Amino acid sequence: MADSVDSALKSPPATTSAPAQPPSVVDNTPSQKTQNLPIRESKSAKIPAPSDSQSGKNKDGPNPAAAGSDAAGAAGAEKPLTPAELKKKAKAEKAARRVREKLAKESGGAGAAGGSASGPSQSRPPATPKKDAAGGGASQKGQKAAQPRRGSAPSGQAAGDEPTKKEDKSVAVFGHLxxxxxxxxxxxxxxxxxxxxxxxxxxxxxxxxxxxxxxxxxxxxxxxxxxxxxxxxxxxxxxxxxxxxxxxxxxxxxxxxxxxxxxxxxxxxxxxxxxxxxxxxxxxxxxxxxxxxxxxxxxxxxxVADQVIAGSAAQKVQDGDVIVTFAGSSIVKQTLLTAHKQGKRFRVSIIDSRPLFEGKNLARALANAGLDVQYSLVHGISHAIKDATKVFLGAHAMTSNGRLYSRVGTALVAMSAKERAGGVEVPVIVCCETVKFTDRVALDSIVVNEIADADELVSAQPPQQVTGLVDPVTPAKPDNKQGGKGASSAPKPDPAASSLNSTPSPLHHWKDNPNLQLLNIMYDVTPAEYVDMVVTEMGSLPPSAVPIVHRMSTNL
CATH class of the missing domain: 1.20.120 (Four Helix Bundle (Hemerythrin (Met), subunit A))
Structure with missing residues (x-):
């Protein structure tokens, strides 16, 4: 107790012996609550004051009282920060923290990050106390931000290696899709x-x-x-x-x-x-x-709409007709099966395309039902259209300007039917429910379309049998080179089939070819002048009546 009293009695003289502060510094704290502008001016005017006291301290020797007063003055100078300065300091600290985290991830751990950060800090000259006091976070931000721009490469990567930029494989015309x-x-x-x-x-x-x-x-x-x-x-x-x-x-x-x-x-x-x-x-x-x-x-x-459409479209089929269809529309399949059940004898030619090969399922279903079916890909369209009498097409949608929006290749089939060699036009009939009608307008297949994965065009599958017929079995040939006990009676594998299964597709590494791009669009647009009739559950109508029927069906 006596010691505390003695220390209290000794403290006032130490305070009085310290060099007097300028009067503006004494009045600095009360003036903060009333006026902001004079405070900023007084702060800028009093920046040299600590340097004078420090120089006096260096000349006279260490003075504890002066050090205490300087610390109090520095605390008072750092305390009144404006909101803008506080915001700037917080932003600098946040940026420095982000840079440290990024460097830690690149170096592969906290220890590597600390080692890489210590090198630039030693080579950089020390900062002045003014800059450290006013914007220490900003200086740290500058140091951390400058570190990735140095010549040293991060761990795990050579100095001369640069990541190769991947080429854009998208087709420019369809880039918006x-x-x-x-x-x-x-x-x-x-x-x-x-x-x-x-x-x-x-x-x-x-x-x-x-x-x-x-x-x-x-x-x-x-x-x-x-x-x-x-x-x-x-x-x-x-x-x-x-x-x-x-x-x-x-x-x-x-x-x-x-x-x-x-x-x-x-x-x-x-x-x-x-x-x-x-x-x-x-x-x-x-x-x-x-x-x-x-x-x-x-x-x-x-x-019910499919049943009505199938019954109405089946009436258009006559005995001896050659019906050409594309891909595998469910409503077209139902129409052809309905006409076959009515006892009409006709032939069906199915045109298909890759990569989905939807026509295979349609050919299998019609062949199992007893119809005469011919299957070919789209490159044989001229041969398939040669004997055609009618063309039945399915639809993905019917636009308000009467155009058919369907699986890609449909427009080629419709145009080939209308411009067949010999000048005889083949009627093109579209089977479509009114739920597929839309008020949109399609002028081409570029503005609105769907792009599938280009790798679907790369996969090369061996040819498969479409119908349920039994494959001819190749008789096994005896091995004449080996005789006696070691003679083997097992059949040899077919070299053609083995080479087909083992040979990779020529487009397998298409992404590595800088001059090659693949496009796999799903739909195309058939102009209205190539469509003769649209069969719906509300009746048969021309393509120009699509918007009227669409308004009627939506207002019901």
């Missing part, structure tokens, strides 16, 4: 996405569910399961929240593969039905109503 690549896995999908939608997305990506009508039906059935397992959160209503919940499912499906026109029309109709639901309706009753709406939509717009 190259967006986000298709989703390959369900990783990264939101927790709101239903399991049925997750499975459907992968099926759409792998063409397990292919075709406009099949994709529309599968999407509606998946949304039906989503609605059945849906529970309205507290504080909201089904008519408001269910639309948002479905938006997560739609976004996931669109990342797997772009939505078709029929999918968009079906989703639009479902959202309209959800929005028209009365908020006072019980949840179970509202969900049952929506599920019933989905079932009715599938039955009226697709199932």
């Amino acid at each position: 190259y967006g986000q690549p298709r989703r390959t896995t369900i990783a990264g999908a939101g927790k709101e996405v239903h399991s049925a939608v997750l499975a459907l997305g992968l099926q759409l990506r792998d063409y397990v569910v292919c075709g406009s009508s099949a994709r529309c039906v599968a999407t509606l059935l998946a949304f039906k399961r989503v609605i059945e397992s849906y529970t309205t959160p507290l504080g909201t209503s089904l008519s408001r929240h269910l639309t948002t919940h479905l938006s997560h499912q739609i976004t996931y499906l669109s990342t797997c593969r772009p939505l078709s026109i029929s999918q968009g029309n079906a989703i639009r109709a479902l959202k309209l039905a959800i929005a028209s639901t009365d908020p006072s309706t019980p949840e179970l009753s509202a969900k049952a109503t929506l599920c019933e709406f989905i079932d009715n939509f599938i039955r009226e717009k697709i199932t």
Whole structure:
């Protein structure tokens, strides 16, 4: 107790013996609360003051009282920072921290990062105390930012090695169609996405569910399961929240593969039905109503519509006709099977193209039903069109200007039928449901289209048999070179088949070729003048009547 009293009595003389501070420094603290502008001027005017006291201290020797007063003055000088200076200092510290983290990642660890940071700090001249006090973070930022620009390369990479820039393999004309690549896995999908939608997305990506009508039906059935397992959160209503919940499912499906026109029309109709639901309706009753709406939509717009279209289009088939079709349209298959059940005798010529080869399934189904089928690829179109009497085509969509938007190659078939050698035009009939009608206008296949993975054109698969006929078995030849006990009676593998399976595709390393680009578009546009008739569930009509029927079908 006595020691504390003695130290308290001794402290005032030490304070009085210190050199007096300028009066402006004494009045600095109270003036901060009233005026800001004089403070900044006084600070700038009093910067040399610490240097005078420091020089006096160096001449007279160490003075504890002077050191204490200088520390107090420095603390008082550092304390009143303006908001702009504080913001600048925080920004500099944040930038320096980011640079340190980046260097730590590049060096491969914290120890390597610390070692690489110590070298530049030793070679750089020491900074002045003024700069350290006012903007130490900024100086650290400059040091860290300058470090990657030095000649030393990061660990794991040679000094002369530079990462090679990959060449852009996108076709410039279709550059606007190259967006986000298709989703390959369900990783990264939101927790709101239903399991049925997750499975459907992968099926759409792998063409397990292919075709406009099949994709529309599968999407509606998946949304039906989503609605059945849906529970309205507290504080909201089904008519408001269910639309948002479905938006997560739609976004996931669109990342797997772009939505078709029929999918968009079906989703639009479902959202309209959800929005028209009365908020006072019980949840179970509202969900049952929506599920019933989905079932009715599938039955009226697709199932019954296909039956009506098949019956109407089958009347156009006559005995002895040669029907030419392209790819594998489900409604065209149903039409040809209906005409065959009616007892009409005709022949079918299927034109197909890679990489999907959808015509194989159509040829197999028609051949198993007993029809006379001829199958050829698109390069043999002139031979297939030579004896044709009618052309039946499916549709992905019908635009409002009467143009047919379908699988790529459809326009070539329609134009070949209209401009066949000999001057005899072949009627082109399109079978399309009204759910595939759209109010969009398509002038060509460049502005609006879908681009698939270019690697699908590279895969070379051995030729497979389309029909169910038995393959001829090659008799095994005995090995005459080896005799006696070592003679082998096993058949030799076919050298042609082995070479076909072992030889890689010429386009296998197409990405390494700087002068090669692959384009795999999905659809093309057929002009309206090459289409004679569009058969719908509302009747047969010319292409110019598509927008009228579309308005009628959407207003029902």
